[in-house]
Amino acid sequence: QxxxxxxxxxxxxxxxxxxxxxxxxGRTFSSSTMGWFRQxxxxxREFVAAIRWSGGxxxxxxxxxxxxxxxxxxAKNTVYLQMxxxxxxxxxxxxxxxGGPGVTTTSNQYDYWGxxxxxxxxx
Numbered sequence: 339q340x341x342x343x344x345x346x347x348x349x350x351x352x353x354x355x356x357x358x359x360x361x362x363x364g365r366t367f368s369s370s371t372m373g374w375f376r377q378x379x380x381x382x383r384e385f386v387a388a389i390r391w392s393g394g395x396x397x398x399x400x401x402x403x404x405x406x407x408x409x410x411x412x413a414k415n416t417v418y419l420q421m422x423x424x425x426x427x428x429x430x431x432x433x434x435x436x437g438g439p440g441v442t443t444t445s446n447q448y449d450y451w452g453x454x455x456x457x458x459x460x461x
Contacts, residue, residue, distance in 0.1 A: 340364035347455030360434030
């Protein structure tokens, strides 16, 4: 059974940091692109960052570039999202997803999803 399990969310003050983790199991994602998305109340799900498991190429949305960093640990089959200089507008449920080999910012191109983890940034 394929599983993506996010953790690391929580409540933080503006300017603070959090690191989200996405632990994968059930199959190998070595040829996949792993994505992070977020969805705030009343808004559509939006792309945050992605990383190609093979090679480690990374991509970040302009809204988070310079503040968030996506990375992966091959040995632990885990993908991370380091979030620094958090802003209240970063408040959302953050989701990890696994897709095909090509990098895409479109959520429906990802096949597997985690359950999400809440990130709340207070002002």
